Amino acid sequence: MYLRYFIALCALFTGFQASSQECNHTLSGKVMDFHDKTPLAGATLYIAKMGTYAYTDLNGAYSFENLCAGTYEIEVMHPECRTLIFPINIPETKKEDFLLEHHLEELDEVRVIGSIYSGKTNSGLxxxxxxxxxxxxxxxxxxxxxxxxxxxxxxxxxxxxxxxxxxxxxxxxxxxxxxxxxxxxxxxxxxxxxxxxxxxxxxxxxxxxxxxxxxGGDAIGGVILMEQAYLPAQDTLYGKTVLNGFSNGRGGNISTDLTKIFQDDWFIRLQGSFKRLGDQESPDYILSNTGISETASSLEFGKRTLNWGIQGRYSFYDAEIAILRASHIGNIDDLIRSINSGEPQIIRPFTYDLQNPRQDVRHHLAKISAYKRFQGLGKWSAQYDFQQNRRKEYDVRRGELNDQASLDLELTTHSVSTDFKWDAAEKIDLHTGLVGRYQENFPNPATGVRRLIPDYKRWELGAFVTGEYNLTANWSLDAGFRYDFSKIDALKYYQTTRWEERGYEDEFSDIIIEEVGSQLLTNPVFTFENFSGTSGIHYNRDNTTFLRFNYALSQRAPNPSELFSDGLHHSAARIELGDLRIKSETSHKFSASFERRLQKWGFTLEPYANFLSDFILLEPTGLEFTIRGAFPVWSYRQTNARLLGFDASAYVNWHTNWRTEHQMSLVKGKDMSQDLALINIPPVSFRNQVDFLKKEWHDFEVSFISDLVLRQNEVPPNITVFSPEQQQDVLLEINTPPPAYHLVGLSSSLDFSLGTSGRLTTSLIVNNLLNTTFRDYLNRQRFFADGMGRNIQLQIIVHY
Amino acid sequence: MKPFKSFILFSFGMLTFTACSDDEPAPEPINEEEIITTFTATFVPQGGGTTITLQSRDLDGDGPNPPEVTVSGDFAENAIYDGTIVLLNETETPAEDITTEVEEEDEEHQFFYTVGSSLNANLEYANFDGNGNPLGTAFTMTTTTASSGTIAFTLRHEPLKPNSGLADAGGETDLAVTFSVNIQ
The missing domain is CATH 2.170.130.10 (TonB-dependent receptor, plug domain)
Structure with missing residues (x-):
């Protein structure tokens, strides 16, 4: 804390020093695009120490007058560019041109000169x-x-x-x-x-x-960042409305947003969308009960200046999703019948009704955040957020119970976080932060079904520091470290028979609180400490050749499902069992990327290897009999695993109007301890695309897309089960992959201008153009029905 | 600077505060409302004789224990039995009679009888739904000569009605029990 006061004090002193000079100097020049040197109009140049602004004219020219002598940082901003900070010496510098990366629209992130890489990480993929x-x-x-x-x-x-x-x-x-x-x-x-x-x-x-x-330190797979659109720093009101119609599902959606930015940097943004689809269709039949109704809205407001900002946001999401009726099954014989018949067991006429089985999920998110920039030091941010997630799952049940959810969970989370980005130095950036989180899960007992996930409370505390160092103009290094602590305190009922079957009576007898009928109330409390780290190197030559290498160590604490899961899943006709003995899993991931980005062509090659110890996986381990029949038991267990993968993509601009894009992904997963293939690993896939563009015809664009998905040949073995209906052992082909398939798509669009600033875009998109029958290995409903047939989408976007 | 400090204090305060509230009431236990734990088929011979019961009982539901299957005795040769099925949920006290629920939703349910080929017996439906399609909580069984084999009972929820048997009935299985019996 004191250190920070001290630094602020120092910053203040240097500020005073600078102002005691004579002030009649000038600075002028141009702001241009980094790549093609086109002048950028409407850029803002700001010298924070003096509080003076200048703007560029149509030729990208700017000029400052009456500047005092001294060393300054000048911030150059443009609505479509990343803001850059440049050091300036007055009066030594009188003319200076600034180059901004025009192609990337970024948020309020401020990057220091020298760091031209534009991503979220220095060396990650x-x-x-x-x-x-x-x-x-x-x-x-x-x-x-x-x-x-x-x-x-x-x-x-x-x-x-x-x-x-x-x-x-x-x-x-x-x-x-x-x-x-x-x-x-x-x-x-x-x-x-x-x-x-x-x-x-x-x-x-x-x-x-x-x-x-x-x-987070536990992103063993990765991170998906959804960020807000850039807010231009001017008094304006703008928005857009998107309208989609879909032939498959016979519905559509509408989404609209409106942003108002006031003179004094306050802003407010409203957004809302609504989607409604009925039953979808495969090429040969209706996929009964596959409709959806989705409503989402958000409100955001705040004040954003260069030096400080405050922001509030509330968003709401509600989706009711019907689940294929034929995928709700009673026992293993039903599953065998479904797999063998090749057609859903229940096909009904088209309807918009959302019947059981279905999910009803609702998510509230509220946050408040603030940031402050300290000149010559960096940026400090803090945030509090609140989330409440309510999930209800309805099964096909008898009588009045049919209207009662079988699963009803409410997950409430509070998080506080703060971080400081130290980016004033030319060669080095540091980022450090803390996060605290409290979470509570409440499973509603009114379901009349034993809780799949128990009542629990969870506390988390994390701290990280990451740094980036620009070795030379071409090379930059990065490194980071993170520590996470988490504690979970649950209250869970176990059936006494299950408790004994799991072998818990010796190891966990001390967590039993009381015996209630045939059930045991227990209080499992676990703490996990996880360490993660990353380091990498990035090379960039002329913004055309990039080389990246990254190593990431990450650890993930088991989630409540992996620890506590205990019950029957109708959608999969399986009993899923967690294990109280599960500990954190660890991943060592090495990834590299080689990229060439040229005017005419370019490519990216990305190999990676992920070595996982104590990898948590769910796999079939046996069979249990109930009065309903037999069910395969799927248990969570830990093993050592390895994922090797390779992704590649390329583009060629053949002609001003013609362009092609190519992409392939390959990944192989292996359980090293058992020498078996891992389950649910995506098969090899290829995507090729031909684009035709003609600017003169209202930005006419048409693309043909080909998606080829090969058969996944590396799968775990099938299991043999006893079928009570057939009174014999049968092979349950639960892991047999579906054959390869090829889907063709089309998309085209036209742009029209509306008045001075409005724009209308119309698009026609067709997925599965040839109405190909296929089943996808990574679709859990592949046992029951084909994938979606042709879908014609008509889209209208109005910008205003 | 101040907000940072208060933020840290706040976050730790929150963590410690929430960490000590351990004296909440325990969650109430849930007894499965829907589960069928006990299947009992009672065979009463027409014109007198020994009543036979077949029972499958699984008190831990989808827990690890298999159902306990009991057969009270052997069937007589060349006899006609009136059969009734009773389904109970014994995880509740008193036990809930699920047969009435099934009979109320007769159009959405059907029992199927599968007699092993070695057993000289035949089962016929004795009750029907509102549309005249079989329901099967009541049946009659006719035996002929002495033999041994299996009788399986399957209850389907939302089957296709009418149907020609298990193979084309579809729906989902609510119950599937098999008994080994003798005719002497």
Whole structure:
């Protein structure tokens, strides 16, 4: 604390020194684009020490007058560029041209001169979804929107529940940051998708690995960053409305946002979206009960100046998602029948009704944050956020119980965090921060079904420090370290028979509180200490050749599902069992990237290797009999695993109007202890795209997209089970992968200007153009039904 | 500077405050409301004789223990039995009779009887839903000559009705129990 006072005091002193000079000097020059030297009009130049501004004219020219002699930092800002800080000596410098990276729209991040790399990490692998792609996906889920990025796939339950997977890993291993708030939305379940609306984000970046330690040390898969759109620093009112219609599902969505920025840097932004789809269709039949109704809205307000800012945000998300009726099954014989029949057991006429089984999820998020910049030092930020996630899952039940959720959980999280970015030095950036979190889970007992996830409280405390050092103009190094502490205190009922079957009576007898009928009330309390670290190197030559190498160590504490899960899942006809003995898993990930980015062509090669010890996985371990029949038991266990992968992408600008893009992803997962393939690893996939662009025809653009997904040949073995219906052992082909498939898509758009600042974009997008029948290995409903058939999407975007 | 300090104080305060509130009431135990723990089929011979009961009982529901299956005795040759099925949830006290729930939703339920080929017995439906399709909580069984084999009972929820048997009934299985019996 005192150190900080001291530094501030020093800063104050140097400020006084500078002002005691004579003040009749001038400074002028131009602000231009870094790449092509085009003049940038409307840029703001700010000398904070003197509190003076200058703006560039149409030729990018600016001039300052009456400057005092001294050493200053001048900040150069442009609505579409990253803000840069340059050191200036007055009166030695009289003319100076500034170059800004015009292609990237960033938030309020301020980067220091010399660091030209524009990402979230120095040496990590990352991808940013283009604004265009984000808009095109405004009718889809987050998982679908980022699926097109190399190295990103998804684990689906039908087509509405899309769980993003990065480099083959999903769930708790992928963090979702929604405007600086780490989502706490029960990401542990296979059929739980992130509770976010893509329309609320201005940009989406995927960091593939744990190299961005400020967001969490447990991102063994990676981090998805949803950030707010840039706010221009001028008095303005603007917004947009996006309208989508879908042929498959016979519905659509509407999303609209409006931003008002006041003269004095206050702003307010309102955003809302609504989506409604009925039953979707495969090429041959209706996928009964696959509709969705989704509502999301957010309100954001605050004041943002260069030196300080304060911001508040509230967002609400509510989705009711129907789950394929045929995927709700009674026992193992039903599953065998479903797999063998090749067609859903229940096909009904099209309806918009959302019947059981279905999910109803609701997420509230509120945050307040503030930042302050200290000239010549850096930027300090602090944030408090609150989240409440309510998840209700309805099964097909008898009688009145059909209207009662079978699972009803309420997860409440409070987080406080603070960080300081020390970026005043030319060669080195430091970033340090603290985060504290408290979480409470309440499973509603009114369900009449034993709790799948128990009542628990969780405390977390994390601290990190990361640094970046610019070795030369081309080379930069980074390193970071993070410590996380977490404690979970649960109250859980175990069936006495289950307690004994798990072998807990010796090890955990001290946590039993009381015996209630045939159940035991227990109080498991666990603490976890995790260390994570990263280091890497980045080389950049002329902004055309990039080389990155990164090592990340990350550790993840087991989630409540891995520890406590205990019950029957109808959607998978399996009994899932957690284990109280599970400890943290550790990942060592090495990744590299080689990139060439030229006018005519470019490519990126990204190999990576992830070595995991105590990797937590869920796999079939046996069979249990109930009066309903037989069920395979899936237990969580820990093993050593290895993921090796390679992603590549390339583009060629053949001609001013023609462009092609190519991409491939490959990942291999292996359980090293058992010498078996890992489950749910994405198969090899290729994406090729041909684009035709013609600016003169209202920015006409048409693209043909080909997605080829090969068969996943590396899967764990199937299991043999006794079928009571057939009175014999049968092979349950639960791991048999579906064959390869090829889908063709089309997208085209036209742009029209409306008045002075308005713009209208119309697009036609067709997915699965040829109405191909396919099943996806990473769709949990592949046992029951084909994937979605042709979907024609008509989109209208109005900017105003 | 001040906000930072107060923030740190606040965050630690919050952590310690929430950490000591351990004296909350324990969550109430949940007894499964829906589960069928006990299946009992009672066979009463027409014209007198020994009543036979077949029972499958699984008190821990989807817990690890398998159901306990009991057969009270052997069936007689060339006899006709009137059969009734009773389903109970014995995790509740008093035990809940689930048969009535099934009978109330008769159009959404159906029992199926599978007799092993070696057993000389035949089961026929004795009760039907509002549409005249079989329900099957009541049945009659006709035995012929002495033999041994299995009888399986399957209860399907939301099957296709009418159907020609288990193979095309669809729906989901609420219950599937198998008994080994003798006819003497």
């Amino acid at each position: 990352e991808n940013r979804l283009s604004e265009e792609a984000l808009l095109q996906n405004s009718g889809n889920s987050l998982g679908d929107a980022i699926k097109g990025l190399r190295g990103v796939s998804s684990l689906n339950t039908g087509s509405n529940i899309v769980k993003p997977a990065i480099h083959g890993l999903n769930g708790s291993r992928v963090l979702v940051l929604n405007d600086g708030v780490r989502m706490q939305d029960m990401e542990w379940g296979d059929e739980h998708a992130p509770n976010v609306d893509v329309n609320a984000a201005g940009s989406v970046t995927v960091i593939k690995g744990a190299s961005a330690l400020q967001y």
